[in-house]
Amino acid sequence: MKKKIIVYERLEKPVLKSLQEKYDVKFLKNIDTQTNEEFMNHLKEAEGIIGLALEVNKTLLDNAPNLKIVSNVSVGYNNLDIEELTKRHIMATNTPDVLTDTVADTVFGILLAAARRIPELDNLVKSKQWVEALGPDYYGVDVHHKTIGIIGMGRIGQAIAQRAKFGFDMNILYHSRTRKQDAETKFDATYCSLDDLLSKSDFPVLITPLTPETRGLISKREFQLMKPSAIFINASRGKTVVEKDLIAALQTGEIAAAGLDVFEQEPVSPNNPLLEMKNVVTLPHVGSSTYETELKMSELAARNLEAGLNGEKPPTMINPKVWELLTK
Ligand SMILES: NC(=O)C1=CN([C@@H]2O[C@H](COP(=O)(O)OP(=O)(O)OC[C@H]3O[C@@H](n4cnc5c(N)ncnc54)[C@H](OP(=O)(O)O)[C@@H]3O)[C@@H](O)[C@H]2O)C=CC1
Numbered sequence: 306m307k308k309k310i311i312v313y314e315r316l317e318k319p320v321l322k323s324l325q326e327k328y329d330v331k332f333l334k335n336i337d338t339q340t341n342e343e344f345m346n347h348l349k350e351a352e353g354i355i356g357l358a359l360e361v362n363k364t365l366l367d368n369a370p371n372l373k374i375v376s377n378v379s380v381g382y383n384n385l386d387i388e389e390l391t392k393r394h395i396m397a398t399n400t401p402d403v404l405t406d407t408v409a410d411t412v413f414g415i416l417l418a419a420a421r422r423i424p425e426l427d428n429l430v431k432s433k434q435w436v437e438a439l440g441p442d443y444y445g446v447d448v449h450h451k452t453i454g455i456i457g458m459g460r461i462g463q464a465i466a467q468r469a470k471f472g473f474d475m476n477i478l479y480h481s482r483t484r485k486q487d488a489e490t491k492f493d494a495t496y497c498s499l500d501d502l503l504s505k506s507d508f509p510v511l512i513t514p515l516t517p518e519t520r521g522l523i524s525k526r527e528f529q530l531m532k533p534s535a536i537f538i539n540a541s542r543g544k545t546v547v548e549k550d551l552i553a554a555l556q557t558g559e560i561a562a563a564g565l566d567v568f569e570q571e572p573v574s575p576n577n578p579l580l581e582m583k584n585v586v587t588l589p590h591v592g593s594s595t596y597e598t599e600l601k602m603s604e605l606a607a608r609n610l611e612a613g614l615n616g617e618k619p620p621t622m623i624n625p626k627v628w629e630l631l632t633k
Pocket residue numbers: 380381382401402404408456457458459460461462480481482483484512513514515516518519540541542566567590591592593
């Protein structure tokens with residue numbers, strides 16, 4: 306009998322097809338996982354779950370007695386209760402590295418778009434309001450030679466630093482839990498306290514994971530530390546920022562602009578004041594969303610899933626302790 310798996314929200318078609326040939330697959334999308342009966346029924350028998358942003362908590366796990374592995378199609382895993390999974394000897398995996406360069410490209414995309422007011426000016430041209438040469442009211446600010454402050458100098462943070470240094474000859478400040486000597490040498494980057502970084506950066510860029518320590522990391526006090534000319538970029542998770550404080554900072558001119566790929570609530574509420582602001586560039590959480598990269602993420606997630614189901618060590622485990630416990 307084929308093993309039962311749940312595919313949740315997203316998996317690229319060729320990868321889904323290949324899993325469907327080998328497993329009994331239930332593909333579910335846009336459902337309420339608390340109440341959906343089909344989901345609950347499959348959960349009882351599923352040995353694996355693969356997908357995007359499924360909230361895997363104690364309640365879900367209580368209803369999944371046969372589960373061996375949860376394979377996230379993302380590098381961030383704030384949707385998983387890792388402690389609870391580990392306690393139950395269930396493997397958890399994510400998709401690091403394959404998306405790093407694509408996300409760094411996106412960060413530079415929104416940073417440039419906000420600095421040079423690209424969406425606002427695009428809208429002006431397309432709405433046929435370009436009737437004379439534009440003056441200072443429409444000027445942007447330079448990116449090259451300015452100071453970028455990278456909060457979270459991990460894989461993606463370092464790919465951002467690479468672009469900042471070698472593409473735009475920027476001055477690089479960074480903040481992480483630990484110092485990164487390699488990055489300091491390679492990118493001429495300077496380690497700073499968070500407060501120092503915020504007060505000195507033209508472009509503070511947030512790219513940490515969402516954890517209990519980083520939840521609400523940037524709030525009123527942190528916006529007050531930023532320069533009035535600062536353009537704040539967030540591509541981490543919406544909840545690393547207190548969004549009402551970001552809105553207030555933009556409304557009062559405490560900071561100049563923002564570029565956001567992530568929001569406290571996703572999809573973003575139509576009433577969110579950020580959507581009305583010309584100086585805010587928004588994207589619908591698409592940091593890694595290119596054809597090439599989404600395919601690589603799906604393939605890696607499937608390799609993880611299949612390894613786990615076949616009693617092999619998945620290539621990118623979040624909780625390798627489970628593997629030690631299973632093979633002891
Ligand atoms: N918008 C999008 O579409 C995407 C968003 N992301 C987000 O980006 C995050 C980072 O991914 P990736 O670079 O691969 O992850 P890494 O684990 O490689 O890097 C994370 C970095 O954040 C730092 N960090 C963690 N906690 C803190 C803290 N409390 N204070 C300061 N720094 C901290 C880490 O520091 P240290 O090294 O010292 O531990 C590390 O440098 C993901 O977790 C996800 O949330 C990722 C992909 C796409």
